Amino acid sequence: MLGSTRAEITKLVRRPASWLLLAVAVVLSLTFTYLVPYAGANGAADGAPNATRGVAETLPEHLVGNSIGGLPVFAGAILLILGVLAVGGEYGWGTWKTLLAQGPSRLTVYGAKIAAVALASLAVVLALFATGAVTSAAIAAAEGAPADWPSFVDLAAGIGAGWLMAAMWAGLGVVLAVALRGVALPIGLGLVWLMAVQNLLSAIAAPLLDWVAKLQEWLPGPNAGSLAASLGTSPDTPGVATLVGDGHAVAVLAGYLILFVGVGGLLLRRRDIL
Amino acid sequence: MFPVETRELTKRYGQLVAVDRVSLTVRPGEVYGFLGPNGAGKTTTLRMLLGLVRPSSGTVRLFGEDVGQSLGDVGALIEGPAFYPYLSGRDNLRVLARYAGCPAGRVGVVLDLVDLTDRAGDRYGTYSLGMKQRLGVAAALLKDPKLLILDEPTNGLDPAGMADMRRLIRRLGAAGKTVLLSSHMLGEVQQICDRVGVVSGGRLIAESTVAELRGGARLRVVADPIQDAAARVRALVGQDRVRVEDGALELDIEAGKAAWINAELVGAGIDVSELGVRERELEDVFLELTHVG
Known part of the structure; x- marks a missing residue:
């Protein structure tokens, strides 16, 4: 299992698409969390998203909320793509047979992939925190504002919550890739759910229909948004709103993570590799 | 204890019977040719041998054991080579060596065997079809397996490459390895195989030595x-x-x-x-x- 996990990590690390996804996640996060609000506060980005947040929201004391704020939607979408690529690529290239002919069981390979994707998810979250810390420190220095950093406990809780959200979305990508045996359709359907359906449900259906509003409390996106909100993410951030408590959100997200990984493993184990 | 033994092996896809009660035996140390027209069920049978496709009924035993327990002694190239295009040939083999649990030193050995050492550092995506095929054979040899399953290993090779591959298969056979070779190149099979099995319409219609069959x-x-x-x-x-x-x-x-x-x-x-x-x-x-x- 250790050798298989090392092999999976090598494949992810050496794959240019992994680095591109990380770069996109960091650039988007920095742009909409720090640069646009900072430019808005200086009158250079009027009307842009988050332009009215103000400089205070970009300072180090808000590092936790700012770093995980993208995970309910856009950074979540990037993690979903990462999960699809890690597993769906084997279908696209026809490499399942090459791997399995070397002797490891399907579940060994799957377990190795899950471990590698989980580590990659943590790496993305840590990169968001690290680049956010550097950027917020630079803004504090530029503005002459105090650099009050979050406590270690808050930081650990934020990283843990971010990892849970990231891994859950990556898990959705994994199960879609296994179920649909490919890359393009799982990414397309996953993004439609994450970027469109979730928004339609929360913005249009939930205010009109009670059962949809109730359903929101059990869907992954709103729970990720609630968890981010409970850790300080601004409610102006897309997908972030307090619908449920943090304990409920953690339980639901963990449940989805287990469900996605479990269903993916079951499907992979039972079906023929064509 | 035979390297490969199937009994009444059957695979159905809905109404279609892709493999129909195939019982074949590959003996230790022989080069066995597995022949059949396109769509006869050869690749489906080979996939069942490796556990990639589950039989609808019947059994597969490799070295007397169920498929899941015995792939350690098996190397395979099934339905064309498939690797990661962004990795070099050598790195592809290194990744596979980790899955196989074999020493990294085997990578250089098998690259030499298939005469690919010079281009091993190039990205797989830049390889010609013949080079991809040779890398596929190298991957199949990584574990130094007792049984080698090769599905159309000479596809895409030029005449010199085909001759090299024939020599390699003969050498492996002479070294005591068992080779199960699926090929459309009947002249090639006639030259290097000890016995052949012929499938048609999913059924094994003949199994004999080449001399007996001719x-x-x-x-x-x-x-x-x-x-x-x-x-x-x-x-x-x-x-x-x-x-x-x-x-x-x-x-x-x-x-x-x-x-x-x-x-x-x-x-x-x-x-x-x-x-x-x-x-x-x-x-x-x-x-x-x-x-x-």
């Missing part, structure tokens, strides 16, 4: 008048051992009787203009068995 040599006689010659020879050797094909007699008798047949025909006033031994090629047998052509 049968004995036939005597070919061109004579005039041909009908008189046919009647005379039928009277001598029996009705069912004589056929008239393309204006010549095909006699299913030992080649050593050629002089006797010649003397008999000449003695009967029949002109004999050609007398020779004709050996059946494996391709002829294959086409007869599978009703193609």
